[in-house]
Amino acid sequence: MASIWLPPVEYVATLPRATAYACLYFTDTGGRPFQLRATYRTELWQWPGGNMDPGETPWQTAVRECHEETGIVFTGEPRLLGTHFVTDRGEDWPANHIGFIFDGGELTDEQIAAVVLDPQEHSAYSLRTLEEWEREMEPREFERLAEIDRARRTGSTVYVETGHATG
Incomplete structure (x- = not known):
């Protein structure tokens, strides 16, 4: 079967949607992960970050x-720890969601005390x-944390998929 060439604008319209x-x-410095409690879902803990803006x-x-x-x-260099792919965010979010988790390194006590x-x-x-985070978080969210922490400790990069939004 021969494929039909489409102009880029038309072709892109046929592709799955995704946000990032x-x-x-x-x-x-003791290796304990730093997370923020979301105001819109108080049971959700997440890393400093958010959705990409245009450009x-x-x-x-x-x-x-x-x-x-x-x-x-943050003035360090980019080091990717992992990519997170989220499918099925529900009817109110008609797109997949792709996350890029970078290594921020270790925060000193002074940096932590200065967080606003x-x-x-x-x-x-x-x-x-x-172990403490595992008791606090939903299993699929903790899995992402554990995988990213493992990537950090081993110097590797991971890919994590979840069936709905966690980031």
């Missing part, structure tokens, strides 16, 4: 969102061991 987010994964790269998004949400000015949250987005931050 990017974030930074931090730990303290931004994932790295630019992660750095901008981290500053907006925590006051942290955006109260519109996050009500608290916390540092906990993986």
